[in-house]
Amino acid sequence: MCKHPGMDAHRVTLTVTGALLLALLALGLSLQLGYRRHAARWPHHALYFFVVLGTALGLILALVAGRRGWALLPAALSLLAMPRTRPGRAAHWQLALAAAVAYALGAWGAW
Numbered sequence: 001m002c003k004h005p006g007m008d009a010h011r012v013t014l015t016v017t018g019a020l021l022l023a024l025l026a027l028g029l030s031l032q033l034g035y036r037r038h039a040a041r042w043p044h045h046a047l048y049f050f051v052v053l054g055t056a057l058g059l060i061l062a063l064v065a066g067r068r069g070w071a072l073l074p075a076a077l078s079l080l081a082m083p084r085t086r087p088g089r090a091a092h093w094q095l096a097l098a099a100a101v102a103y104a105l106g107a108w109g110a111w
Contacts, residue, residue: 010061010069014107017054021103024051025096032093052079055103062110071109075102 024047027040055076062069078099085092 010065013058013061017058021051023047068109072106075099075106078102
């Protein structure tokens with residue numbers, strides 16, 4: 001744990017993961033709109049991996065800190081369901097938005 005009262009490990013993880021999620025959504029939107037479709041595919045997958053990893057880590061760290069880490073479960077499950085949707089289809093971006101909302105609410109609950 002950090003000595004600064006607002007900089008607990010779970011809060012840092014939630015903040016960094018939230019920023020990565022915003023970057024993932026922005027890149028996904030650019031792909032959906034057809035910008036640099038082939039050049040940006042691997043960064044999109046890398047960001048997705050780190051968002052899933054950060055969400056799981058934030059959930060665990062929040063639970064260890066005595067916070068409501070379980071509030072991140074809907075976000076984690078939504079993110080894990082993403083590979084079952086086809087990129088470019090409505091279900092993919094709709095699930096991405098649902099996962100982002102679930103993450104925001106879960107991070108707020110686990111803060």
